[in-house]
Amino acid sequence: MALRAAEWHKLPTSLTELCINTTLRCGQSFRWRKSAEDEWSMALHGRILSLKQDAEALHYRAIHPSPVTKLPTPPPSNAPSVAAEDDDTLALITHYFNLEPNLGQLYEQWAASDANFKKRAPKFTGIRILRQDAWEALIGFICSSNNNISRISGMVHNLCLHYGPLVAHIDDIPYHDFPTPDALSGPDVEAHLMKLGFGYRAKYIAKTARMVSQEKGLKWLEQLSNPECPQFGVETQSAGELLEGGREGYRTAHEELLALHGVGSKVADCVCLFGLGWSEAVPVDTHVWQIAQRDYRFGKGKHSSLTAATYVAIGNLFRKLWGKEAGWAHSVLFTADLKAFSERVVAKTEIKEEEVVVKKEGDETVVENVVKKETVKRKRIKKEPEDDEHQILQIMKETTRRTRRRRS
DNA sequence: CCCCGCCCTGGAGC
DNA sequence: AGCTCCAGGGCGG
Numbered sequence: 001m002a003l004r005a006a007e008w009h010k011l012p013t014s015l016t017e018l019c020i021n022t023t024l025r026c027g028q029s030f031r032w033r034k035s036a037e038d039e040w041s042m043a044l045h046g047r048i049l050s051l052k053q054d055a056e057a058l059h060y061r062a063i064h065p066s067p068v069t070k071l072p073t074p075p076p077s078n079a080p081s082v083a084a085e086d087d088d089t090l091a092l093i094t095h096y097f098n099l100e101p102n103l104g105q106l107y108e109q110w111a112a113s114d115a116n117f118k119k120r121a122p123k124f125t126g127i128r129i130l131r132q133d134a135w136e137a138l139i140g141f142i143c144s145s146n147n148n149i150s151r152i153s154g155m156v157h158n159l160c161l162h163y164g165p166l167v168a169h170i171d172d173i174p175y176h177d178f179p180t181p182d183a184l185s186g187p188d189v190e191a192h193l194m195k196l197g198f199g200y201r202a203k204y205i206a207k208t209a210r211m212v213s214q215e216k217g218l219k220w221l222e223q224l225s226n227p228e229c230p231q232f233g234v235e236t237q238s239a240g241e242l243l244e245g246g247r248e249g250y251r252t253a254h255e256e257l258l259a260l261h262g263v264g265s266k267v268a269d270c271v272c273l274f275g276l277g278w279s280e281a282v283p284v285d286t287h288v289w290q291i292a293q294r295d296y297r298f299g300k301g302k303h304s305s306l307t308a309a310t311y312v313a314i315g316n317l318f319r320k321l322w323g324k325e326a327g328w329a330h331s332v333l334f335t336a337d338l339k340a341f342s343e344r345v346v347a348k349t350e351i352k353e354e355e356v357v358v359k360k361e362g363d364e365t366v367v368e369n370v371v372k373k374e375t376v377k378r379k380r381i382k383k384e385p386e387d388d389e390h391q392i393l394q395i396m397k398e399t400t401r402r403t404r405r406r407r408s
Numbered sequence: 409c410c411c412c413g414c415c416c417t418g419g420a421g422c
Numbered sequence: 423a424g425c426t427c428c429a430g431g432g433c434g435g
Contacts, residue, residue: 027430145431151418199416204432264432285430307410334430412435
């Protein structure tokens with residue numbers, strides 16, 4: 001029997017209000033994959049969500065797992081079924097992509113209060129802070145320490161593949177949802193993740209999963225959410241006034257998260273921003289630290305290195321600059337600084353002035369041009385893998401190679 | 409409070 | 423080939 005493919009639906013929007021090509025690649029989520037040319041897919045809330053975008057609209061479709069027909073009659077078909085007419089996919093997209101705020105207006109506000117934002121943001125419009133599942137964000141960003149986006153994506157993919165529930169296939173490629181805390185609490189998880197190449201993060205994940213599933217409870221984590229911006233399906237409530245260090249609920253969430261293994265200030269802020277809806281959270285990593293030095297006069301005197309005090313000072317400055325959505329504005333600048341988007345950078349930071357150094361060697365005077373650090377760095381740009389099949393193969397290769405290495 | 413060495417891994421540059 | 427550095431850090435001394 002020929003199966004009807006799931007239908008595509010249309011959600012009108014402009015690329016300045018939402019740009020999935022930037023939003024899905026800027027390192028806030030690690031699970032989206034290219035399922036075809038200009039098409040992104042991911043398992044989310046028990047379905048495969050696929051997206052395409054053009055200048056007028058976001059196109060989406062949901063593939064639900066085929067209902068398990070217990071009837072012993074005809075040959076069972078594993079093919080995905082069509083979404084019900086009245087399913088909640090549109091509501092899910094609106095929630096997940098945080099589509100409520102007027103992004104053009106926000107960009108204007110941020111630009112008006114900061115010349116640097118005004119300078120760098122125009123080529124990075126349409127970036128939305130996703131409202132991701134808190135637990136998934138927590139584990140994803142535990143994986144992110146001392147790591148790069150492509151490897152983090154591979155690790156998260158492996159977590160889903162080995163511990164997450166299968167949702168359905170597209171072109172014979174399986175899509176798994178993110179594993180629950182229970183699923184990652186088994187006795188062999190750490191050793192297994194070690195074999196899968198997680199390195200020292202294997203222990204962090206195993207410990208954190210046990211703490212959340214057995215000690216604190218998933219409810220504990222989810223209740224750290226911004227009540228104005230809750231998990232999917234929960235009613236909203238007011239979240240109080242913005243203080244210098246952020247709202248009360250944000251401060252509490254940040255502090256509570258620090259009790260988990262592998263969660264420091266930066267990872268806690270990522271979870272707050274991307275998983276708990278606290279838009280004033282400002283994760284300060286090496287990129288943001290570099291931005292703070294280059295564009296906001298950090299790196300000298302009291303704040304000459306990225307200490308805990310400096311970390312807080314940067315967040316406070318950004319909150320003073322941009323207010324309640326400081327983390328959102330900061331993410332735009334962060335993205336503008338990512339290597340993967342380096343072809344879009346503004347004006348190449350001008351042609352960097354060469355420092356001319358005059359020094360004496362024996363009798364002669366030698367004049368040489370010293371290339372500045374920034375110029376040198378730009379040479380070390382690697383291209384992110386373009387097509388995703390390549391990326392998936394990469395992931396498989398990693399896995400088999402490691403297991404093979406073990407055997408020998 | 410700050411600083412340092414260490415932790416796993418893979419890719420890139422030299 | 424072999425080495426260094428770096429990639430969205432965290433932890434313990």
